[in-house]
Amino acid sequence: MTNDTASASPVAVAPEQACPITPVVDIVFSRWTTSILWTLHEYGRHRFVELERRITTITPKVLTERLRQLERDGLVVRTYHPEVPPRVEYEISDLGRSLGPLFAALAGWSVNLGKVEQARLEYDAKEPARGRRK
Amino acid sequence: MTNDTASASPVAVAPEQACPITPVVDIVFSRWTTSILWTLHEYGRHRFVELERRITTITPKVLTERLRQLERDGLVVRTYHPEVPPRVEYEISDLGRSLGPLFAALAGWSVNLGKVEQARLEYDAKEPARGRRK
DNA sequence: CAGTATCCAGACGGATACTG
DNA sequence: CAGTATCCGTCTGGATACTG
Numbered sequence: 001m002t003n004d005t006a007s008a009s010p011v012a013v014a015p016e017q018a019c020p021i022t023p024v025v026d027i028v029f030s031r032w033t034t035s036i037l038w039t040l041h042e043y044g045r046h047r048f049v050e051l052e053r054r055i056t057t058i059t060p061k062v063l064t065e066r067l068r069q070l071e072r073d074g075l076v077v078r079t080y081h082p083e084v085p086p087r088v089e090y091e092i093s094d095l096g097r098s099l100g101p102l103f104a105a106l107a108g109w110s111v112n113l114g115k116v117e118q119a120r121l122e123y124d125a126k127e128p129a130r131g132r133r134k
Numbered sequence: 135m136t137n138d139t140a141s142a143s144p145v146a147v148a149p150e151q152a153c154p155i156t157p158v159v160d161i162v163f164s165r166w167t168t169s170i171l172w173t174l175h176e177y178g179r180h181r182f183v184e185l186e187r188r189i190t191t192i193t194p195k196v197l198t199e200r201l202r203q204l205e206r207d208g209l210v211v212r213t214y215h216p217e218v219p220p221r222v223e224y225e226i227s228d229l230g231r232s233l234g235p236l237f238a239a240l241a242g243w244s245v246n247l248g249k250v251e252q253a254r255l256e257y258d259a260k261e262p263a264r265g266r267r268k
Numbered sequence: 269c270a271g272t273a274t275c276c277a278g279a280c281g282g283a284t285a286c287t288g
Numbered sequence: 289c290a291g292t293a294t295c296c297g298t299c300t301g302g303a304t305a306c307t308g
Binding site for chain 1: 153154155156157158159161162163168169172173205206207208211216229232233235236237239240241243244246247249250252254256257258
């Protein structure tokens with residue numbers, strides 16, 4: 001943090017983000033990708049159905065979409081085995097593995113989830129505050 | 135990572151996530167919240183218009199929605215000053231500040247964005263692979 | 269098994285206009 | 289200034305069915 005109020009600086013910054021971490025978030029934390037990457041990172045290689053079963057609520061269509069995206073971004077490696085029942089395996093790439101510390105930090109922060117829950121309860125309990133009364 | 139293939143473990147896990155970090159992601163990295171939190175964390179207190187100007191492409195409606203959500207989750211503190219032109223200030227809470235290391239990790243990982251871009255180029259260049267030909 | 273192909277609903281967010 | 293109110297288009301992602 002630098003100063004208060006921060007109105008002086010005229011930095012207009014490029015459209016879409018004044019914020020350097022948004023690009024990373026878009027790649028790593030879009031819907032479902034977190035679960036997929038984390039699963040692959042934590043439990044190693046998986047076949048398509050195995051992922052489907054582990055992520056329970058995901059549909060094959062969406063799983064395919066996300067896996068393609070992850071593969072394209074170089075975070076996941078897809079291996080096709082031309083066998084009689086076809087076999088495909090997905091595993092995390094080195095680049096994907098480099099997200100490890102990030103995942104650890106995320107998991108670490110989850111100790112605060114209780115505080116979030118608490119904050120929500122308090123917020124919902126107190127009547128509409130000044131300057132916002134309906 | 136534990137073992138290969140990982141098909142044996144019958145862990146069915148609760149619907150929605152086999153993955154413990156998803157809840158955190160949902161709270162912290164939903165659309166726009168990253169930019170808002172990061173801005174508040176990095177540059178301190180902001181008034182509504184200041185945020186609006188810094189995040190350039192966000193509309194007042196959406197900014198309000200996200201700020202409410204963040205306030206409810208206890209990540210941001212809203213202060214209303216009952217003055218003649220009303221003045222409202224938003225700042226990050228202690229809980230929000232505890233995301234600092236996470237943000238740092240994210241920012242650090244952005245050195246890899248080039249690799250992602252590279253991977254995309256390669257993926258797009260090579261013709262449809264085996265087992266996936268159109 | 270490992271996907272594709274369709275169809276579709278509903279949430280999300282943008283544009284615009286108005287108010288205490 | 290700091291929002292709120294409306295309207296509405298888009299696009300994601302779910303359900304379902306089919307294929308190499």
